[in-house]
Amino acid sequence: MHDKTLTELAAGLRAGEFSSRELCQSALDRIQRLDGDLNSFISVTAEQALADADAADQARASGDAAALAGLPLALKDIFCTQGVRTSCGSKMLDSFVAPYDATVVEKIRQAGGVSLGKTNMDEFAMGSSNENSFYGPVKNPWDLSAVPGGSSGGSAAAVAAGLVPAALGTDTGGSIRQPAAFCGITGLKPTYGRVSRYGMVAYASSLDQGGPMARTAADCALLLETIAGHDVRDSTSVARVVPDYSAELDTSLAGLKIGLPKEYFGDGLDPEVETAVREAIKVYESLGAKVCEVSLPHTHLAIPAYYVIAPAEASSNLSRYDGVRFGHRCEDPTDLEDLYKRTRAEGFGEEVKRRILIGTHTLSEGFFDAYYLKAQQVRRLIRQDFLDAFDEVDVLMGPTAPTPAFDLGAQKDPVSMYLQDIYTIAVNLAGIPGISVPAGFAGNRPVGLQVLAPHFAEAQLLGVAHQFQQATDWHLKRPAFGKEMA
Amino acid sequence: MMQWETVIGLEVHVQLATQSKIFSGASTAFGAEPNTQACAVDLGMPGVLPVLNENAVAMAVKFGLAVDAEIPETSLFERKNYFYPDLPKGYQTSQMAQPIVGPGKVEITLDDGSTRSVRIHHAHLEEDAGKSLHEDYHGMTGIDLNRAGTPLLEIVSEPDMRSAKEAVAYIKALHAIVTYLGISDGNMAEGSMRCDVNVSVRPKGQAAFGTRAEIKNVNSFRFVEKAIAFEVERQIELIEDGGQVVQETRLFDPERDETRGMRTKEEANDYRYFPCPDLLPVTLDGAYVDHQRALMPELPSEKRHRFENQLGLSAYDAGVLASSRAMAEYFEAVKDVCGDAKQAANWVQGELSANLNRENLEIGDSPVTAEQLGGLIQRVMDDTISGKAAKQVFQALWDGEADSADAIIEARGLKQVTDTGAIEGMIDQVIADSPVQVAQYREADEAKRGKMIGYFVGQVMKASRGTANPQQVNSLLKQKLDQA
Structure with a gap:
């Protein structure tokens, strides 16, 4: 059962091959047996999950099963869930039980989806390896000595290990796509504004976007059509009709124009990763697509611009964690300043503190113009690069990350860690959608192909990924980890 | 003796009379139990987002139109970052570089009926903070967040006022405008209008401004007048004694009618303003502005x-x-x-x-x-x-x-008696009862008669218990007295 896709499980439930309770119970058993090694969950909500599964079974029996009725999945612990701890991977929120559901959580619930729990992540979504979690690092199921990527590493590892068929993640600079690539699953970052951010703990508000992580593009389509759409509680969500993504998967690739940004195939790209990606592009050519080289000339400015804008927004977004109203509070503060200082010194991890300090500095009087304003100008140039490229081609393709998953503890220097996101970060700055699709291996570790499309062209993106998955079986490969358990 | 001139500029915070808060659906009603009118958004819970109250925008635009201000097509919300326990998010959502109301002017009327114009620099929308309650908590501080997120329109004047009286006239003019527009209840006692007063002095004739002090949170017309009076005197004395005014924030103490410097630590704040990424720029086209204009009283x-x-x-x-x-x-x-x-x-x-x-x-x-x-x-x-x-x-x-x-x-029974017969009856009675006065009257010349008739009128009015029409009594009396 744990090898099946969301779509297959939905069909099994419809056909009565198994009940939602059986399905969810088997997933919970798997989590209990295997997650001690992976550490992909922060909280498992078994009791609630089984109650929801029973409710879904009853709904199905009475003939009104919704799109995701009875299907198990997991939520990155950045989405607020009423009555359930929402830690964001931080000691600061270790005791925080959200008093409300995020909009996407509400939508998943309304569609009958059953959450089995909250997945591990880099603290406040800051990181590319999942080593920055208060709850400890997550292991990559393909190789327990490797990282799963981050920040949605828990969601990626849980799906790859077959603990859940799908999960929700968030992506601010690559946090869905890079762990999807490292763990050999499919992960979609939607267009900024496509999915409501209400109830998603903010890291960098102008870049954050929630999205699906699953085995296949078809499963991502099913999830995206559930969670996408305008939300009156999020002014930055866009009022635009949500297409029936599942119905648009079977598009022909004949004549599809694929651009390969030359900047995505330069120095620092692992040769095995490059080989896998070029092989994947050959598959597309064999399916009738036309390939050409394009240029995104400001690519080299993406990481510097991101590491001004994201920390600036984060420094402000994380000011609310002051020990006054919720979350961690230091013992016996002597006065207000002591309360603030010790609460924040104790509650935040190193990387979070680093980014708060960077952001506070770049917004300071005397530095604002040189950093923040300049970064915003660069951001516009980067966006324009993509718009220009999409005048020439339909989609862009390249590697999701420059290397396969690296070993736990291997990246000691923050800047080399930041460089992990070199192909993903510009996409967030531009606000366009991107998907990572399994496209082979470098040694025993998966490689992801990244496909990018214009704003709101998720249907095309999912169709292009789906066609690849009809022609290849990379997405069907399963790690040895947990195989012994049926 | 040196002649001094006072220069005053005001920042007036007007609480807008919206039903709900500026970025959330919670109620803005005054006087509820602490923290009963603060929702997840007002509390700054993780993951919440602001949604702009369109009514607050409409009210700000109406104010702008009332003071002949330019309404920019685009305005922007920014975050003003600082830590304080009654500021739940660690920043106040406000406007800085691109406020919703541009430069305008207000006509003020002074006590002698003369009018003059005070220029408005701009007015911007922002959210109010909560309240720290320092009493009754045994050495601890209570926080009431009911007020957090209440919409404020901050109206910033140019330093155009030259006396406390002018400053008060200006605030009264603003008060009249906002209450006329119905965009605020203008209740100063409940904090619906709060003033920060910038005061400086300079030798008469000098073009450059003196160093100003900002007096925070002065909350009545009377306090504004007293705070300015005290501050002007303090600054003049200071300078005449060879000292210098320092730019600082001061508080007005209504118990002692004086202003006091606040700790200078507060001054060192760098608010790190930047555009709020959770709110879209506000775009107002001409049609919208015209529509608001049409709705104005x-x-x-x-x-x-x-x-x-x-x-x-x-x-x-x-x-x-x-x-x-x-x-x-x-x-x-x-x-x-x-x-x-x-x-x-x-x-x-x-x-x-x-x-x-x-x-x-x-x-x-x-x-x-x-x-x-x-x-x-x-x-x-x-x-x-x-x-x-x-x-x-x-x-x-x-x-x-x-x-x-x-x-x-x-x-x-106060109805005036206008029945000639009834009045004549009373007159006849008075004449009959006052033979001496009648004789005197008749002997007197025209000028004296004019004064003497008052006696008879009074008697008749008395007899009628005030209900006789005085003009009628007067003319009938004249006729009768002059007859003989």
Whole structure:
């Protein structure tokens, strides 16, 4: 059962091959047996999950099963869930039980989806390896000595290990796509504004976007059509009709124009990763697509611009964690300043503190113009690069990350860690959608192909990924980890 | 002795009268139990997002139009970052570089009836913070976040005022505008209008401004006047003693009528403003602005001019009556009932205002309604009662003796006697009872007679218990006395 896709499980439930309770119970058993090694969950909500599964079974029996009725999945612990701890991977929120559901959580619930729990992540979504979690690092199921990527590493590892068929993640600079690539699953970052951010703990508000992580593009389509759409509680969500993504998967690739940004195939790209990606592009050519080289000339400015804008927004977004109203509070503060200082010194991890300090500095009087304003100008140039490229081609393709998953503890220097996101970060700055699709291996570790499309062209993106998955079986490969358990 | 000139600029925070908060659906009602009107958004819970209250935008635009300001097509919300326990998110969502209301001007009226113009630098929308409660918590501080997220319009003037009186006149003018527009209840005691006053002094004739002090949170017309008076004196004394004014924030202590410097630590704040990524820029097209313009009521200055030009009131009367929406509406209602603007103006500013002042009431709390007062004036104008009796009737209405002037006139028998026969009867009686005075009168010349007739009029009025029409009594008396 744990090898099946969301779509297959939905069909099994419809056909009565198994009940939602059986399905969810088997997933919970798997989590209990295997997650001690992976550490992909922060909280498992078994009791609630089984109650929801029973409710879904009853709904199905009475003939009104919704799109995701009875299907198990997991939520990155950045989405607020009423009555359930929402830690964001931080000691600061270790005791925080959200008093409300995020909009996407509400939508998943309304569609009958059953959450089995909250997945591990880099603290406040800051990181590319999942080593920055208060709850400890997550292991990559393909190789327990490797990282799963981050920040949605828990969601990626849980799906790859077959603990859940799908999960929700968030992506601010690559946090869905890079762990999807490292763990050999499919992960979609939607267009900024496509999915409501209400109830998603903010890291960098102008870049954050929630999205699906699953085995296949078809499963991502099913999830995206559930969670996408305008939300009156999020002014930055866009009022635009949500297409029936599942119905648009079977598009022909004949004549599809694929651009390969030359900047995505330069120095620092692992040769095995490059080989896998070029092989994947050959598959597309064999399916009738036309390939050409394009240029995104400001690519080299993406990481510097991101590491001004994201920390600036984060420094402000994380000011609310002051020990006054919720979350961690230091013992016996002597006065207000002591309360603030010790609460924040104790509650935040190193990387979070680093980014708060960077952001506070770049917004300071005397530095604002040189950093923040300049970064915003660069951001516009980067966006324009993509718009220009999409005048020439339909989609862009390249590697999701420059290397396969690296070993736990291997990246000691923050800047080399930041460089992990070199192909993903510009996409967030531009606000366009991107998907990572399994496209082979470098040694025993998966490689992801990244496909990018214009704003709101998720249907095309999912169709292009789906066609690849009809022609290849990379997405069907399963790690040895947990195989012994049926 | 050096001649000093005072320079004053004001930042006035007006609490907008929206039903819900500026970025959330929680209620803005005043006086609820602490923290019962703060939702997840107001509490700054993880993951929440602000949604701009369109009503607050409409109100700000109306204010802008009322002060002849430019309404920029695009305005922007920014975050002002600082830590304080009653500021839940660690930043205040405000406007800085691109406020919703651009430069404008307000006409102020001074006590002598003269007017002048004060320039508005800009006005911007922002959210209020909560309140720290320092009493009753045994050395701890309580936080009430009911007020957090209440919409404020901060109106920033140019340093155009030259005296405390001008500053007060300016605040009164703003008060009139916002209450006319219905965008604020203007209740200063509940904090609906709060002023930060920037004061400096300079030698008369000097072009450069002196160093200013900012006096925070001065919350009544009277306190504004006192705070400025104290501050001006303090600064002049300081400079004349060879000292220098430091730029600082000061607090007004209403108990002692003085201002005191706050810790300078507060000054070191770098607020790290940057555009709020959770809110889209506000774009207002001409059609929207025109629509808001069409919804605006007549404003104080327009009313004043109409009272003067169409109703024929004096500039002074027009100014006083138009000074508040409640006063103007009351006056117009009285005028509509009695049909005479001059009479209505006299009564509202005379008898009514005197009574209101004596009992410290607002016109909205007047026990005599406009309908009742108009009815009373009608009875004076149609000679049903004398002016003297009218005052009695007014007092009776004030005391709530009856619902209408007519009922009181009836009950007290104050109706003027205009029946010539009845008056003649009384006159004949008075003449018969006063042979000495009649003889004196008849011997007197015309000039003296004019004075002496007052005695007879008084006697007749007394006999009629004030109900005889004095003009009628006068002319009939003349006829009868002169006859012989």
